[in-house]
Amino acid sequence: MxxxxxxxxxxxxxxxxxxxxxxxxxxxxxxxxxxxxxxxxxxxxxxxxxxxxxxxxxxxxxxxxxxxxxxxxxxxxxxxxxxxxxxxxxxxxxxxxxxxxxxxxxxxxxxxxxxxxxxxxxxxxxxxxxxxxxxxxxxxxxxxxxxxxxxxxxxxxxxxxxxxxxxxxxxxxxxxxxxxxxxxxxxxxxxxxxxxxxxxxxxxxxxxxxxxxxxxxxxxxAGLATIDALGRFGRNIGIAYQIVDDVLGVFGEEDVTGKSSIGDLREGKRTVLIAYAATQPEWVDVHRLFGDPGLDTVGAARLRDALVTSGARDYAERLATDFANRAWEALAEDSVPASTRDELAPVVRAVLERTK
Amino acid sequence: MxxxxxxxxxxxxxxxxxxxxxxxxxxxxxxxxxxxxxxxxxxxxxxxxxxxxxxxxxxxxxxxxxxxxxxxxxxxxxxxxxxxxxxxxxxxxxxxxxxxxxxxxxxxxxxxxxxxxxxxxxxxxxxxxxxxxxxxxxxxxxxxxxxxxxxxxxxxxxxxxxxxxxxxxxxxxxxxxxxxxxxxxxxxxxxxxxxxxxxxxxxxxxxxxxxxxxxxxxxxxAGLATIDALGRFGRNIGIAYQIVDDVLGVFGEEDVTGKSSIGDLREGKRTVLIAYAATQPEWVDVHRLFGDPGLDTVGAARLRDALVTSGARDYAERLATDFANRAWEALAEDSVPASTRDELAPVVRAVLERTK
Incomplete structure (x- = not known):
């Protein structure tokens, strides 16, 4: 990351x-x-x-x-x-x-x-x-x-x-x-x-x-309640960030992310996207392409299609939003002062905007 | 070790x-x-x-x-x-x-x-x-x-x-x-x-x-002088131990050391023994055998011969004894109580006896 x-x-x-x-x-x-x-x-x-x-x-x-x-x-x-x-x-x-x-x-x-x-x-x-x-x-x-x-x-x-x-x-x-x-x-x-x-x-x-x-x-x-709330904020926003990162790893524009969008598919990287897709019927036809070191752009496009039609992409984006919302909730607790909330809010927004 | x-x-x-x-x-x-x-x-x-x-x-x-x-x-x-x-x-x-x-x-x-x-x-x-x-x-x-x-x-x-x-x-x-x-x-x-x-x-x-x-x-x-003396003891006996270990790695009886006596030669392990031999004329004829992954027992025997005739084995054993003696000297300092000396003396003896 x-x-x-x-x-x-x-x-x-x-x-x-x-x-x-x-x-x-x-x-x-x-x-x-x-x-x-x-x-x-x-x-x-x-x-x-x-x-x-x-x-x-x-x-x-x-x-x-x-x-x-x-x-x-x-x-x-x-x-x-x-x-x-x-x-x-x-x-x-x-x-x-x-x-x-x-x-x-x-x-x-x-x-x-x-x-x-x-x-x-x-x-x-x-x-x-x-x-x-x-x-x-x-x-x-x-x-x-x-x-x-x-x-x-x-x-x-x-x-x-x-x-x-x-x-x-x-x-x-x-x-x-x-x-x-x-x-x-x-x-x-x-x-x-x-x-x-x-x-x-x-x-x-x-x-x-x-x-x-x-x-x-x-x-x-800081008091224990604040430390605890920040821990929950960090955990949830961190997970949201990582899910978004995994989605971008497959669907991101290479010239924006600076990373190849075929690497994760070729390596067979286990992400939320793939874990979800693997439970769906659309995966059956393409699963052999996943993790194939010789995967080409045609094969990668087929995998991306299956990730979209199986609903995996939507699922992962929704899941990221869920975790970001949990992060908001942690920030909204009384034990978190407004100044802390104001400084950390942009982190949540940045993660949510990346999902678009 | x-x-x-x-x-x-x-x-x-x-x-x-x-x-x-x-x-x-x-x-x-x-x-x-x-x-x-x-x-x-x-x-x-x-x-x-x-x-x-x-x-x-x-x-x-x-x-x-x-x-x-x-x-x-x-x-x-x-x-x-x-x-x-x-x-x-x-x-x-x-x-x-x-x-x-x-x-x-x-x-x-x-x-x-x-x-x-x-x-x-x-x-x-x-x-x-x-x-x-x-x-x-x-x-x-x-x-x-x-x-x-x-x-x-x-x-x-x-x-x-x-x-x-x-x-x-x-x-x-x-x-x-x-x-x-x-x-x-x-x-x-x-x-x-x-x-x-x-x-x-x-x-x-x-x-x-x-x-x-x-x-x-x-x-x-303990006082600084004692800590210092123990440090010098440890350094010198540790080096002596390691040199002896390297000699045994090549000349030790496999059934005593429990290690193959060909492994270090095959790997090309840089030890005192080899570093010394490499400066001697006897090494010229055999140096290509050293570090050869396919080294056999005949080749290993030739390398051992060269290590003996070049004086490398003697040199390494003398060097180990020198370091063990420096360890003795550190133990003999006034800042080291007799009880400490008595407990550590067997370590020196064990190292020296291994050289035989």
């Missing part, structure tokens, strides 16, 4: 997060003197892969923090930076799992090392494995960095304990969701819509929306 | 570490209710991969803790368990990097999932990739668990901060060492003996000997 089109108006304090991230990379690089040039190389590579992100998760932390009257920006900025490093760790490892060697049009960690290895005369399959190996290692460093930032965020003992717990839950959820995704694609039987929704919640919504919002609220000293 | 033959006499309190580990897995499994069955499966798999270990790193923590007069066993046991989980995380990811699907004669994380995937009808190469993907995810959970255990070890703020820093350094060192190892095998040029020694220190000695000993000393409230 790359929620670059969710514009949240916290901006002002984001600069401090950049400084914390810069500081983390500089300290890590300086420590490289004790760990040698290989450590420096890993840190540099991670930095390249963290730079230029939209800082979506830090924005979530800061939005909650700021609108709930938080005052200790230093703590919030470190926690926000931790979620950005966690995101780096997860995408670096996700790229290993998806065997992707490019991200945002540039070689990712695996890709840059693969290229280095082929230049050194290593055969491509081995070079790819070496690239993925280096990405496993680099992701570990970023994950450790996330824990380290929360550990050293400077909050009082009780707050820190809760922040570590939120981070830990986010890591456990992401691991469970990522594994569910791998597992679904391993088995021929199609998961149910509910199973896909749960997988997407665990894999992305939790660490991208739910946990960062709650962490920002915890730093601001 | 599997330092099962280093018997350290701390045993008594190791039971508490087992209980902490059991508790961690049980809490993690109970949390699985929130993260679903896929989380439970990962935790179960990690548990199987943690059970039955020799608990070498916990022993190091407890030896330092106990002989330096530590009193808070609860804190020490949690820190000890954290190093065991870190070890699990690193071997699970190391197996991905080495494409190993078996450990201690049983399918490891990658291996069990690979088998599940082939049973589901997935082709072997894809099933292997899926298995490795699941191992990447499981290793992340174990790594997070190590941080979580240190974070919640219950020590006072200052001690906890130092313990997190030791853990963090160990993770950075292991990442740097693992990457150096990958990088050495990618390039045709042979690393120098010093580079191999540094790689082995970073990859294994740091997190297995140096950091656990220092962490145990920190929990016991």
């Amino acid at each position: 790359d929620p670059h089109d969710l514009v949240v108006v916290t901006g002002r304090r984001l600069q401090r997060v950049e400084e914390v991230l810069d500081g983390w990379f500089e300290v890590a690089a300086a420590r490289g003197e004790r760990f040698g040039s290989h450590h420096a190389h890993l840190i540099e590579n991670l930095r390249r892969n963290t730079d230029g992100g939209k800082r979506f998760r830090p924005r979530m932390v800061l939005t909650a923090f700021e609108t709930l009257g938080g005052t200790d920006l230093e703590v919030a900025a470190r926690v926000a930076a931790a979620y950005e490093l966690l995101h780096t760790a997860l995408i670096v490892h996700d790229d290993v799992i998806d065997r992707d060697f490019v991200r945002r049009g540039r070689p990712n960690v695996s890709g840059s090392y693969r290229d280095r290895a082929t230049t050194a005369g290593i055969s491509l399959p081995l070079a790819e494995h070496r690239g993925m190996s280096v990405a496993v290692i680099a992701g570990d460093l970023a994950l450790a960095g996330a824990y380290r930032l929360v550990d050293g965020c400077g909050a009082d003992e009780l707050t820190r304990g809760r922040l570590v717990e939120l981070l830990d839950d986010a890591v456990s959820a992401a691991a469970a969701g990522e594994f569910a995704d791998v597992d679904f694609s391993t088995h021929a039987t199609m998961p149910s819509v509910d199973e896909v929704v749960e997988m997407e919640r665990l894999k992305t919504a939790w660490y991208s929306f739910e946990a960062p919002l709650q962490a920002g609220a915890v730093v601001a000293g | 599997d330092p099962h033959d280093l018997v350290v006499v701390t045993g008594r309190r190791l039971q508490r570490v087992e209980e902490v580990l059991d508790g961690w897995f049980e809490v993690a499994a109970a949390r699985g209710e929130r993260f679903g069955s896929h989380h439970a499966h990962l935790i179960e798999n990690l548990r199987r991969n943690t059970d039955g270990g020799k608990r070498f790193r916990p022993r190091m923590v407890l030896t330092a803790f106990e002989t330096l007069g530590g009193t808070d066993l609860e804190v020490a046991a949690r820190v000890a368990a954290a190093y065991e989980l870190l070890h699990t995380a690193l071997i699970v990811h190391d197996d991905v990097i080495d494409r190993d699907f078996v450990r201690r004669g049983r399918p490891n994380v990658s291996g069990s999932y690979r088998d599940r995937a082939t049973t589901a009808g997935i082709s072997l190469p894809l099933a292997e990739h899926r298995g490795m993907s699941v191992a990447v995810i499981a290793g992340d959970l174990a790594l997070a668990g190590a941080y979580r255990l240190v974070d919640g070890c219950g020590a006072d703020e200052l001690t906890r901060g130092r313990l997190v820093e030791l853990l963090d350094d160990a993770v950075s060192a292991a990442a740097a060492g693992e990457f150096a190892d990958v990088d050495f095998s990618t390039h045709a040029t042979m690393p120098s003996v010093d580079e191999v020694v540094e790689m082995e220190r970073l990859k294994t000695a740091w997190y297995s000997f140096e950091a656990p000993l220092q962490a145990g000393a920190v929990v016991a409230g």
Whole structure:
């Protein structure tokens, strides 16, 4: 997921997060003197892969923090930076799992090392494995960095304990969701819509929306009801976002989304769209095309037709709207101050507008 | 490295570490209710991969803790368990990097999932990739668990901060060492003996000997001179151990070491033995055999001959003895109490006896 089109108006304090991230990379690089040039190389590579992100998760932390009257920006900025490093760790490892060697049009960690290895005369399959190996290692460093930032965020003992717990839950959820995704694609039987929704919640919504919002609220000293409402908001809007993303992955205009609209069909990606279609008669004639590595544009068009005529596209769009509405409801609770609601409303609107 | 033959006499309190580990897995499994069955499966798999270990790193923590007069066993046991989980995380990811699907004669994380995937009808190469993907995810959970255990070890703020820093350094060192190892095998040029020694220190000695000993000393409230001496002891004995291990990997009796003595030669593993030999004229005639996947017993015997006649074997054994002697010297310092020295002396002797 790359929620670059969710514009949240916290901006002002984001600069401090950049400084914390810069500081983390500089300290890590300086420590490289004790760990040698290989450590420096890993840190540099991670930095390249963290730079230029939209800082979506830090924005979530800061939005909650700021609108709930938080005052200790230093703590919030470190926690926000931790979620950005966690995101780096997860995408670096996700790229290993998806065997992707490019991200945002540039070689990712695996890709840059693969290229280095082929230049050194290593055969491509081995070079790819070496690239993925280096990405496993680099992701570990970023994950450790996330824990380290929360550990050293400077909050009082009780707050820190809760922040570590939120981070830990986010890591456990992401691991469970990522594994569910791998597992679904391993088995021929199609998961149910509910199973896909749960997988997407665990894999992305939790660490991208739910946990960062709650962490920002915890730093601001918000009450339990508010933290709880923000968690529900994050979960539901995160799921809605992901369903829309999956629909766009198949029906989006390539020049708008920047992604191929055939890739997900070729890979056999299990989404709400497909899980629903698979229960409908229209799927019977085309299901063999789904997940076929040789799928061409004609076959893809047939699959898209079946997704429309089976009602899967409508179903997925309605489901996304349902989850977005649940997110509205969470925001509308008394425990959520108007300032928080005003800042988060554009997120819901952005998701709903994408469904059109 | 599997330092099962280093018997350290701390045993008594190791039971508490087992209980902490059991508790961690049980809490993690109970949390699985929130993260679903896929989380439970990962935790179960990690548990199987943690059970039955020799608990070498916990022993190091407890030896330092106990002989330096530590009193808070609860804190020490949690820190000890954290190093065991870190070890699990690193071997699970190391197996991905080495494409190993078996450990201690049983399918490891990658291996069990690979088998599940082939049973589901997935082709072997894809099933292997899926298995490795699941191992990447499981290793992340174990790594997070190590941080979580240190974070919640219950020590006072200052001690906890130092313990997190030791853990963090160990993770950075292991990442740097693992990457150096990958990088050495990618390039045709042979690393120098010093580079191999540094790689082995970073990859294994740091997190297995140096950091656990220092962490145990920190929990016991030892002074800086003692912590420093134990660090030097750990580093030097860890390197000595690793060099001996590499020699045994080529010259050991298979029925004693339990490992094939041809594997390292076939893989082209960069060790002190090879780094030295590569600078000697005897290597010229045989170097093409080294790293040849089709290496047979005749070729392996020729390589072993060259390693002996070039003086590489003698050199490596002398180097191991040198490092073991430096470890002795660190133990002999005034800041190290006799009780600590007495408990750690068998470790040095065990390493030296292995060289024979």
